[in-house]
Amino acid sequence: MSEETGGPELQPDPEDDLPEQMRIRREKREQLAAQGMEPYAIGLPITTTIAAIRAAHPDLPIDTATGDRVGIAGRVIFSRNTGKLCFATLRAGEGTEIQAMLSLANVGEEQLAAWKDLVDIGDHVFVAGEVITSKRGELSVLADEWRMAAKALRPLPVAHKPLSEETRVRMRYVDLGVRPGAQQMARTRVAVVASIRQSLSSRGYLEIETPMLQTLHGGATARPFVTHSNAFDIDVFLRIAPELFLKRAVAGGLERVFEVNRNFRNEGADRTHSPEFTMLEFYQAYADYQDIATLTRELIQEAALAAFGSLTVTHPDGTELDLSGVWPQVGLYESLSEAIGETITPATERSRLLELCERDGIDVAPTAVNGKLVEELFEHHVISGFTGPTFVMDYPVDTSPLVRGHRTKPGVVEKWDLYVNGAETGTGYSELIDPVIQRERLIEQASLADRGDAEAMHLDEDFLRAMEHGMPPMGGAGVGIDRVLMLLTGQGIRETILFPLVKPEQRQ
RNA sequence: GGGUCGCUAGCUCAAUGGUAGAGCUGCGGACUUUUAAUCCGUAGGUUCGGGGUUCGAGCCCCCGGCGACCCA
Numbered sequence A: 001m002s003e004e005t006g007g008p009e010l011q012p013d014p015e016d017d018l019p020e021q022m023r024i025r026r027e028k029r030e031q032l033a034a035q036g037m038e039p040y041a042i043g044l045p046i047t048t049t050i051a052a053i054r055a056a057h058p059d060l061p062i063d064t065a066t067g068d069r070v071g072i073a074g075r076v077i078f079s080r081n082t083g084k085l086c087f088a089t090l091r092a093g094e095g096t097e098i099q100a101m102l103s104l105a106n107v108g109e110e111q112l113a114a115w116k117d118l119v120d121i122g123d124h125v126f127v128a129g130e131v132i133t134s135k136r137g138e139l140s141v142l143a144d145e146w147r148m149a150a151k152a153l154r155p156l157p158v159a160h161k162p163l164s165e166e167t168r169v170r171m172r173y174v175d176l177g178v179r180p181g182a183q184q185m186a187r188t189r190v191a192v193v194a195s196i197r198q199s200l201s202s203r204g205y206l207e208i209e210t211p212m213l214q215t216l217h218g219g220a221t222a223r224p225f226v227t228h229s230n231a232f233d234i235d236v237f238l239r240i241a242p243e244l245f246l247k248r249a250v251a252g253g254l255e256r257v258f259e260v261n262r263n264f265r266n267e268g269a270d271r272t273h274s275p276e277f278t279m280l281e282f283y284q285a286y287a288d289y290q291d292i293a294t295l296t297r298e299l300i301q302e303a304a305l306a307a308f309g310s311l312t313v314t315h316p317d318g319t320e321l322d323l324s325g326v327w328p329q330v331g332l333y334e335s336l337s338e339a340i341g342e343t344i345t346p347a348t349e350r351s352r353l354l355e356l357c358e359r360d361g362i363d364v365a366p367t368a369v370n371g372k373l374v375e376e377l378f379e380h381h382v383i384s385g386f387t388g389p390t391f392v393m394d395y396p397v398d399t400s401p402l403v404r405g406h407r408t409k410p411g412v413v414e415k416w417d418l419y420v421n422g423a424e425t426g427t428g429y430s431e432l433i434d435p436v437i438q439r440e441r442l443i444e445q446a447s448l449a450d451r452g453d454a455e456a457m458h459l460d461e462d463f464l465r466a467m468e469h470g471m472p473p474m475g476g477a478g479v480g481i482d483r484v485l486m487l488l489t490g491q492g493i494r495e496t497i498l499f500p501l502v503k504p505e506q507r508q
Numbered sequence B: 001g002g003g004u005c006g007c008u009a010g011c012u013c014a015a016u017g018g019u020a021g022a023g024c025u026g027c028g029g030a031c032u033u034u035u036a037a038u039c040c041g042u043a044g045g046u047u048c049g050g051g052g053u054u055c056g057a058g059c060c061c062c063c064g065g066c067g068a069c070c071c072a
Helices: A020-034 A050-056 A104-118 A165-170 A172-178 A180-202 A243-251 A289-308 A332-340 A350-359 A370-381 A435-450 A461-468 A481-489
Strands: A065-081 A085-091 A097-103 A124-133 A139-150 A226-229 A234-238 A256-264 A276-285 A312-314 A320-322 A329-331 A390-396 A412-420 A423-430 A474-480
Touching: A020 A104, A050 A065, A050 A097, A050 A139, A065 A097, A065 A139, A085 A104, A085 A124, A097 A104, A097 A124, A104 A139, A165 A172, A172 A180, A180 A256, A180 A276, A180 A289, A180 A481, A243 A256, A243 A276, A243 A461, A243 A474, A276 A289, A276 A481, A289 A412, A289 A423, A289 A474, A289 A481, A312 A481, A329 A332, A332 A370, A332 A390, A350 A370, A370 A390, A423 A481, A435 A461, A474 A481
Parallel strands: A097 A139, A329 A390
Antiparallel strands: A065 A085, A065 A124, A085 A097, A124 A139, A226 A234, A256 A276, A276 A474, A312 A320, A390 A412, A412 A423, A423 A474
């Protein structure tokens, strides 16, 4: 890095510019080593956990000595010094806390002085001693020995002021340590995903893994991320959906399959969208979109029970969301017609749809198909009226190239979208399995792509070949796991994702 | 894509165009029972970056960066 000219004492010390608090902590790290203490210890003689101590001594009376000697580690989150007696609150990773007490009588002058000089909030420390309760009744470890486990060189943020949202997202490692809700979200996600896996597994579904690197992007209309395979010297796409591969699996006889994994869409990021997000997709041979709607509802209800023990969840803003019972279904065209006081059907003239969009100031791309116009109008007029979970039924054909035509209604397909609190949470189909119609639909999509629609699908001959070999009738759905977390917790997508993509900071 | 708001000490935030402050944190000191300890003392700043207007800019103008919210 720097040139070897001149001795080290002539080099400007890069740490001279550090904020005072960071400089001091670096000095303390040096002092630990100088006093023969390892600032980053390994092999500490830990005998138990903070949680186990709390569980073993739930109701000790005030000022009690147990005779129970333990060695524990934890992060210092509070520190109080009353002279010849120091208190520190140690927090385990999972959030349980216990008090450590270091007295002159028990650790001696040297160790007490080292503690006072060298331990800061944020440090991980090891403490060994007897489990007692203090004169105020606080369960404590009365130390006869302490060691540094890991010296923190940056100060922890002030514990009693919430971190700004940006800091929470950018420094999740700090957020997790200081805000119990951050860990709760991570644990809720695990509970939800585990529940969904269990629910599907118990219904005979196989969890399979399909490609994330795809030579054609398909299964949804979205802009993909593009990367390059050096080995094959071809561009490949990060998948926008696993749908076409899951259907291939069903075609091969894996009649109930699902996948929970990441999708990537090269589009905007906001409160409800993340460039990478976790999608559940599941497909079941001989099911239709009503069967799949029922299963989707059950998956979410079972997940709510697993994560919160209730079908009614309360959000931080106080609103309650009731997920119980059977969820209502409303027709897309019917609800739109009612909302604008004019009958809209798949046969409504394009010119009229354009007029209606114009009237409402809805910007539509020139390439937008009629169905897209209807969906835009629907989103503009109807969605905000939904409160609880609602299935919107029967979508336009031209925006749904992978869905089979409705068995009785002309011009629409057997597709639903699930809306909860105004956010699209999932979609389900009676899948199109007629390879001739599928080819026509995909050719139409390909022509849209040729005309500049970057979201349109491309012709996937291998997928068609699979269908031509015979694909059983099936229903399938995609459910956004992050969206499910959002509806259960009432928080934005960036809080449901542990480490969401953020723009790099300019400096450092 | 458009609009509005924000970015100031380690953290959370103040500051009519006129000497950049507070709380917590830190540092020094006192205290053997504290719970966001208390008390005394004290340090800490490229006000996101660049340019402009002005005698003078954290504040006004322009460009850029990052973020939040609203809209289409």
